[in-house]
């Protein structure tokens with residue numbers, strides 16, 4: 559699976575210059591990437607072993623329509639087995655394709671900090687860390703030191719109440735776990751994070767409640783659908799409007815900016 563349109567609500571497509579990973583924290587327990595690897599073994603010759611795919615590096619250059627691209631939905635770019643030279647090549651491609659927004663998500667905050675100062679961070683690279691329970695809020699401290707234009711959190715699967723320091727964070731995504739063994743998320747934990755984002759003036763995106771499958775319980779929170787994006791997304795859409803297949807109306811622009819909907 560090299561690149562696909564995706565059902566992930568906060569992005570448009572995925573790009574996997576590496577695949578495979580190994581588990582580092584409780585959020586990994588029912589790893590979606592590992593499950594997909596097992597379900598479609600014909601697409602993953604090396605199984606879930608960390609594998610580089612240099613032949614995929616140039617792919618985004620051929621995607622002419624501006625898109626939000628989730629980098630490595632099937633892996634972790636900051637995995638210890640991804641050589642620095644390869645991470646640098648991924649960053650070079652992102653820099654050479656400024657009409658896209660790249661969303662990178664890691665659970666490896668120590669390597670992120672190690673490499674961050676050695677990399678160039680163009681404005682179209684958004685960096686995020688996963689935070690599933692209070693033990694891993696330390697990843698946010700690492701993220702705060704990264705000179706990315708947008709720094710974001712993915713609190714999915716949310717496994718407990720979180721007390722977050724949102725200083726210099728621009729976007730928080732929250733979601734419950736999916737799958738037959740999913741761990742239940744509590745409404746109180748989600749509402750509490752929503753409240754923290756309101757107080758810190760940070761965009762909030764509620765992905766889904768989770769359940770047997772990801773759409774089982776929908777994504778409505780107290781009658782609202784929360785689809786906020788960081789302000790940088792609106793700025794990006796305005797800047798690259800001329801490259802979209804047809805000119806965006808203000809309505810469409812607002813829909814791309816994604817405000818909370820009653």
Ligand code: SF4
Pocket residue numbers: 578579580581582583585586589590591592631632633634665
């Ligand atoms: S870090 Fe991400 S891709 Fe790697 S095992 Fe954990 S959940 Fe899966």
